[in-house]
Amino acid sequence: MVLCTAQEARDLDRYTIEVLGMPGAALMENAGQNATRMLLKRFSEAKRAVVLSGTGNNGGDGFVVARSLFSAGWKVSVWVSGQVEKMSLETRAFYQVCRNMGLAVSFFDGDRKEELLTDLQKADVVVDALLGTGVRGALREPVRCMVQMVNEAEPGFVLALDAPTGVDTDTGAILGEAIQADLTVSFATWKWCHYLLPASEFCGEVRVVDIGMPEEAIHHQPPQTWVNDPSLWHDHLTPRSPWSHKGTYGHLLVLGGSKGMLGAAYLSGMAALKSGVGMVTIGVPHGQEASMATKVTEALVWGWPDEGSGLFIGDFPSDWEERFSRFHVVTAGPGLGRFSGEKAWLERLLHCTDGPLVLDADALNILSSDLSMLQFRKKPTILTPHPGEMARLIGGTVKDVEASRHRVAKELAEKTGATIVLKGSFTVIAFPDGRQVLNGTASPALAKAGSGDVLTGVLGAFLAQGIPVESAAPMAVYLHGMAGRLAVRSSDYSVLASEVIDNLGNAIHQTL
Numbered sequence: 001m002v003l004c005t006a007q008e009a010r011d012l013d014r015y016t017i018e019v020l021g022m023p024g025a026a027l028m029e030n031a032g033q034n035a036t037r038m039l040l041k042r043f044s045e046a047k048r049a050v051v052l053s054g055t056g057n058n059g060g061d062g063f064v065v066a067r068s069l070f071s072a073g074w075k076v077s078v079w080v081s082g083q084v085e086k087m088s089l090e091t092r093a094f095y096q097v098c099r100n101m102g103l104a105v106s107f108f109d110g111d112r113k114e115e116l117l118t119d120l121q122k123a124d125v126v127v128d129a130l131l132g133t134g135v136r137g138a139l140r141e142p143v144r145c146m147v148q149m150v151n152e153a154e155p156g157f158v159l160a161l162d163a164p165t166g167v168d169t170d171t172g173a174i175l176g177e178a179i180q181a182d183l184t185v186s187f188a189t190w191k192w193c194h195y196l197l198p199a200s201e202f203c204g205e206v207r208v209v210d211i212g213m214p215e216e217a218i219h220h221q222p223p224q225t226w227v228n229d230p231s232l233w234h235d236h237l238t239p240r241s242p243w244s245h246k247g248t249y250g251h252l253l254v255l256g257g258s259k260g261m262l263g264a265a266y267l268s269g270m271a272a273l274k275s276g277v278g279m280v281t282i283g284v285p286h287g288q289e290a291s292m293a294t295k296v297t298e299a300l301v302w303g304w305p306d307e308g309s310g311l312f313i314g315d316f317p318s319d320w321e322e323r324f325s326r327f328h329v330v331t332a333g334p335g336l337g338r339f340s341g342e343k344a345w346l347e348r349l350l351h352c353t354d355g356p357l358v359l360d361a362d363a364l365n366i367l368s369s370d371l372s373m374l375q376f377r378k379k380p381t382i383l384t385p386h387p388g389e390m391a392r393l394i395g396g397t398v399k400d401v402e403a404s405r406h407r408v409a410k411e412l413a414e415k416t417g418a419t420i421v422l423k424g425s426f427t428v429i430a431f432p433d434g435r436q437v438l439n440g441t442a443s444p445a446l447a448k449a450g451s452g453d454v455l456t457g458v459l460g461a462f463l464a465q466g467i468p469v470e471s472a473a474p475m476a477v478y479l480h481g482m483a484g485r486l487a488v489r490s491s492d493y494s495v496l497a498s499e500v501i502d503n504l505g506n507a508i509h510q511t512l
């Protein structure tokens with residue numbers, strides 16, 4: 001499913017209407033009808049509704065909802081935030097239909113506050129059709145006053161059409177005040193405000209409905225962002241062939257597991273094995289080999305120079321060249337630690353890894369000192385920072401990252417040529433060509449140390465199975481999030497990273 005900026009949504013509408021010849025009124029009718037259907041699913045008995053309509057096309061959707069609820073036997077009153085003369089052509093047509101059918105339509109210019117407030121307080125449902133993607137700047141009167149009154153009246157249920165009035169479609173900022181919705185029905189595509197904070201907290205549940213926009217419009221002018229779902233990568237999640245063997249599914253090297261952080265590399269390695277990779281070698285400092293070997297029996301363990309410290313040192317093992325030719329993918333970071341000679345070590349790793357390379361955790365912190373190291377890479381590099389690591393990579397703060405996570409991820413991907421997986425409650429995957437995928441499958445159960453190490457392993461495993469990064473990254477993030485949800489038995493307080501690993505099989509099975 002596509003995710004649009006306001007401009008992209010306008011371009012899609014324009015192409016559908018002006019090039020494909022679809023009447024704008026038909027789209028508006030579909031939008032209003034499908035939003036009404038969502039409401040009628042929730043309320044089996046006729047209720048009292050107040051519809052607040054603006055003079056733009058969002059208001060037109062509101063008039064369609066008002067008429068449809070009225071026809072379904074609801075008591076409906078409509079309040080309009082401007083004059084008839086200001087209405088767009090289609091909106092005016094649907095306003096006229098409401099008048100012709102005898103619906104109560106009032107105009108609000110700030111004078112009839114008491115009347116509007118009483119109406120809002122009596123309503124079971126308020127439909128917000130004041131502003132949609134056409135909003136510009138801080139709310140002006142009388143819209144601002146109407147928004148404030150809805151929030152004051154605290155109606156039982158608020159349905160917002162396309163977006164709650166008062167949120168900026170593209171930045172997710174609040175334009176002074178915003179309507180607190182219970183349900184937002186978005187038309188044809190997702191919009192950024194449904195994901196970005198603080199706007200997303202005003203949307204309530206978000207459902208996207210079809211408005212009859214032909215797929216052709218989306219193919220003609222593909223937006224830059226997609227919401228993660230299996231249709232993006234399902235072709236690569238195929239049943240395993242009965243003729244396959246371990247060599248079919250790739251060999252992954254996991255580098256990490258320094259003294260005191262053995263568990264991180266273990267989690268990555270186990271997650272990779274549970275995600276179908278054929279073979280895993282875990283590279284740990286020499287002193288850690290025995291402990292790792294007793295912890296994981298299914299992986300090979302390879303000792304790296306450590307000078308007896310249990311930490312990596314800035315050297316490679318003598319047999320690295322011969323070994324490296326056998327690995328299809330390398331992941332480095334979980335439990336890697338910081339060590340002397342680390343920058344030269346990472347530079348060498350970037351040079352000698354001939355396949356995809358996933359960098360996480362301390363590998364990212366080492367990289368932060370000099371992003372130009374990435375310029376040598378010919379094969380895909382994937383960086384999987386959490387917001388703290390991302391802040392170090394861009395030389396900013398976590399606040400900068402969280403205020404605009406999609407923008408910082410896109411900029412870093414374009415600047416470095418790497419794929420960026422910026423983790424969080426909504427993980428953003430940004431590709432160097434500007435495309436992005438936003439993930440919504442995760443769970444706060446994953447907000448616990450070790451979850452990121454699991455993701456690194458899942459991603460490494462899919463890449464090692466030959467899945468291109470454009471599919472492997474969204475696939476790994478989606479299934480990791482789903483496994484996090486499936487791991488919740490009693491409470492999301494209690495989920496362990498190892499339980500997320502145990503549920504990867506269920507997540508894959510449910511998606512296959």
Ligand SMILES: NC(=O)C1=CN([C@@H]2O[C@H](COP(=O)(O)OP(=O)(O)OC[C@H]3O[C@@H](n4cnc5c(N)ncnc54)[C@H](O)[C@@H]3O)[C@@H](O)[C@H]2O)[C@@H](O)CC1
Pocket residue numbers: 013014024025027028031054055056057058059060061088130131132133134135136137138139140141143161162163175187211
């Ligand atoms: N034909 C189409 O293009 C379709 C559009 N659709 C609806 O149309 C909406 C977009 O319509 P529009 O582009 O007409 O825009 P809106 O209806 O979202 O808003 C435009 C109106 O809001 C006013 N306005 C903008 N910023 C304001 C502010 N800060 N304070 C007070 N008033 C403000 C403008 O003066 C204008 O009158 C979508 O969100 C969707 O709901 C749907 O009906 C589907 C089809």
Ligand SMILES: Nc1ncnc2c1ncn2[C@@H]1O[C@H](COP(=O)(O)OP(=O)(O)O)[C@@H](O)[C@H]1O
Pocket residue numbers: 361385386423424425426427442443444445446447448449450451452453454455
């Ligand atoms: N509140 C949340 N909702 C959904 N996913 C989350 C949430 N908090 C964390 N996650 C996910 O959990 C993982 C945490 O990764 P990270 O912070 O690197 O952990 P660690 O390095 O300790 O393993 C990421 O995939 C992130 O997207």
Ligand SMILES: [K+]
Pocket residue numbers: 058128129130131132160161162163164165
């Ligand atoms: K709205």
